[in-house]
Amino acid sequence: MIIDWIKFILLGIIQGITEILPISSSGHLVLFQYIFDLQQPGLAFEMFTNMASLIAMVILFYKDIWRLIVQSFKFLFKRDLSAKNDFLYVVKLMIAVIPIGIFGLLFKDEVEDIKNILFVGFALMFTGLLLLIIYRFRNQSETHDDVTFRDALFIGFTQSIAILPGVSRSGSTIIGGLSQKLSLKSLLKFSFLCYIIVSVPASLLSIIDLSSQAETIDWIGYSLAFIATLITTYIAAYLVMKRLQVKHLLYFGIYCLSVGLIAVITHFIL
Template sequence: MNRIVELIKYLALGVIQGITEILPVSSSGHLVLFQHIFGLKLPGLGFEMFTNMASLIAMIVYFRKDIWALIIGDIKFVFKKDQSHKESFEYTVKLVIAIIPIGIAGLLFKDYMDQFKSLLSIGIALMVTGLLLFSIYKKSISDDGKTEITYQDALAIGLVQSVAILPGVSRSGSTIVGGLFRKISIKSLLKFSFLCYIIISIPTSLLSILDLIDSNESIDYLGYFLAFGITLITTYITATLVMSKLKTKHLLYFSIYVCTVGILALISHFIF
């Protein structure tokens, strides 16, 4: 019976990871909250590596055509000097520009992140995320903004996105806030955001594999693979829904939800 409960926990955490990784609600914040509020002892580095890898694969599968088009376009522009693919190459450069700030922030503050995993800090971070989403909703920014992302836009998105290394601050949420303030259409912004996520996650996942090998951590292969499978499926489904359905007006609901969860985290901190 205990084993069944353990496997259900892995499945539940996989669902949470898959949904919250895409939605602007902070996956790291939710996982920490479930650990604190429900007394769950989160699995170690191996579990994190498996679920993050699952989300990454799901996103690569979803954006496979866009990724392949960028790769082919970049190769033809760089090696064959085909000017018709200049736009593709410049888009790739903008993606790289956007991930530099969060990459630097991650390297500088990686060893300090555990200090921000208390209910108090998670609650505050979630409240900030919720208020930022509400500010975008209140401005009534149109969904049909510009489709072209400039170098300045890429840098602005990258700077805002770098704050998301803090548990409780949503990466997708911060990117949406930064991009919509730059008057970028939500469709173009979401695509840019998720492609940034893919680029960031590839080296991060590889480093996690190396860390796991060095740690000699024991792995519950059945539990981890169940979590991997459910994370992959929920990530893909959530990405599909978000790309087809998300509008600026929906940010109000996410704002209310995130603020509510943040308040619950703060209450739990002061009561328990």
């Protein structure tokens, strides 16, 4: 039992780190559950740990969230023109999350059926290839900081691909934003705020799923994973906002290609 709890903690740490870095949290959870031989209600566990990541992100960005909420209300109900830009930023966030919300609802069951190391392996290789392409052809001298409606829409569609296990959500938003010449700093903030919006309904759904599976869930293990995910998500997001540079995409791309290739080979030899 203690060994299983340690595995839950490790899965929580993996979720927290990989949710933030462009290397796919869903894909890594599939791989490590396979490695640990830990049979769990996969979607319920993933959504449970996503809830922990959501809380961590809200703590990290609470000032921005509060400002956007207050300013949006000022613009809508008081017609305060000084709050217009913040209100439009919220609109852009909503535009960016609509595609992944629609695809997530439409293909929820199909996505659950393809959570295996073979599919994850190919998806990680796909993510890695895209990261290397955007790194190779990125022109860092021509960037803009303000997210446009076109940026938001394009990021939304690239982000929707991340419903596939092994395709990184943060990676897909980075790829979408950088391809539109949005600066990395602005893109990261926009990406993380998108994550918060997407995760709210997902967290509510996780509560329903967990209540229906209450008798089969290891609540101590889930709780340990929750705490580990919350702490590591906060630390990882803080460091990414401070340290991540475009040049680092090279390393993440090579990593995803390597792990993906190992996963594919493992599927065929074991």
